[in-house]
Amino acid sequence: MKTARIFTGIFLAIAFVMGAASCSSDQEYRVLNGMLHTPYTVKYEATESYDGEIRDLLQAYYHSINPFDSTSIISRVNRNEDVVTDSIFQSVFAVATQVAQSTDGALDVTCTPLINLWGFGFANDSAAITQATIDSILTIVGYEKVHIDSAGYVRKDDPRIQLNFSALGDGCSCDLIGHLLESHGVKNYLIEVGGEVRSCGVNAQGKGWRIGIVTPEDDPEGINNDLQAIVALQGTHGLATSGNYRNFHEKDGHKYGHTINPKTGYPAEQDVLSATVIAPSCMVADAYATAIMVTGREKAAELARLHPEIAYYLIYSLPDGTMATEYSASFEPFLQQ
Numbered sequence: 001m002k003t004a005r006i007f008t009g010i011f012l013a014i015a016f017v018m019g020a021a022s023c024s025s026d027q028e029y030r031v032l033n034g035m036l037h038t039p040y041t042v043k044y045e046a047t048e049s050y051d052g053e054i055r056d057l058l059q060a061y062y063h064s065i066n067p068f069d070s071t072s073i074i075s076r077v078n079r080n081e082d083v084v085t086d087s088i089f090q091s092v093f094a095v096a097t098q099v100a101q102s103t104d105g106a107l108d109v110t111c112t113p114l115i116n117l118w119g120f121g122f123a124n125d126s127a128a129i130t131q132a133t134i135d136s137i138l139t140i141v142g143y144e145k146v147h148i149d150s151a152g153y154v155r156k157d158d159p160r161i162q163l164n165f166s167a168l169g170d171g172c173s174c175d176l177i178g179h180l181l182e183s184h185g186v187k188n189y190l191i192e193v194g195g196e197v198r199s200c201g202v203n204a205q206g207k208g209w210r211i212g213i214v215t216p217e218d219d220p221e222g223i224n225n226d227l228q229a230i231v232a233l234q235g236t237h238g239l240a241t242s243g244n245y246r247n248f249h250e251k252d253g254h255k256y257g258h259t260i261n262p263k264t265g266y267p268a269e270q271d272v273l274s275a276t277v278i279a280p281s282c283m284v285a286d287a288y289a290t291a292i293m294v295t296g297r298e299k300a301a302e303l304a305r306l307h308p309e310i311a312y313y314l315i316y317s318l319p320d321g322t323m324a325t326e327y328s329a330s331f332e333p334f335l336q337q
Helices: 051-065 073-078 087-102 112-117 131-138 169-183 282-295 297-306
Strands: 029-035 039-045 146-148 154-156 189-193 196-200 209-214 227-233 237-243 248-251 254-257 272-279 311-317 323-327
Touching: 029 051, 039 051, 039 169, 051 073, 051 087, 051 169, 087 169, 087 282, 112 131, 169 189, 169 196, 169 237, 169 282, 196 209, 196 282, 209 237, 209 272, 227 237, 227 272, 227 311, 227 323, 237 282, 272 282, 272 297, 282 297, 282 311, 297 311
Parallel strands: none
Antiparallel strands: 029 039, 039 189, 146 154, 189 196, 196 237, 209 227, 237 272, 248 254, 272 311, 311 323
16 A cells, blocks of 8 residues: 555556647547545546546545545444445455455455554554464454355454455546446546556547556655556556555565565565556456465466456566566557557
């Protein structure tokens, strides 16, 4: 989770390389900029404004799964209050469970106590980080230990289980806005929330939306905007990037990234510096990007083979400290020179 942001860590530079930010008024492209837990931008072609509906939708999303809001549904679930979950909560939970199952638990929304322990969560645990502490927490971590019943209530195997949808939150908000715009017949739009992207159709110049993937360098302030690659999105796609290079701690000379391995209880230590995923929905892309940061490159290739609906682009470190890239065959058509 990036500093001063609620939902985890997508470090994608949005580069409107072909001037998509300069929308032609006669094409009626509209631009909505705002700030929730993170900046967001919505560009869409329509004959009327839907800005008010978008803002209302973001507030509903925020109240559903924002752990910093003490009155939100997820906060009440974490306090074991009897609260009926809404459709937003249920859709995020369903995707999280699906991706957890397909990645052998690499994505796990119950590892909140571990995230807090390592100082990356919505509550920093004051306990010392010892193997005994981690082992104790791991007994209440596991996506299979929680479910939503037919009445919409969250049921936990252990009341100490806590949920955090940080790995899917921004992707969820992009999809919600996209569905809203599509319900009004909007065919061309680009939605960016905290670096996550959902796109449909083309930009104001009639070309695919062009997005830049930032070169992963230690950059806690988010200043670096050097691009490693540019992708063009045309049609309906979700795109998300996960990485540890802007959100990490250093302790005793060792750098710990914010992505926690739910199996070990420790920050994931793969050679992958950033993982970009394109999928039919932004929430799915968001979830798989986080999971790949845990599983590494070999598992990414297996996931793409088993789930042809996702495409990935990885930037990873070599033993000599230089960077290299690797991507699935399905990602190649999106790459631009």
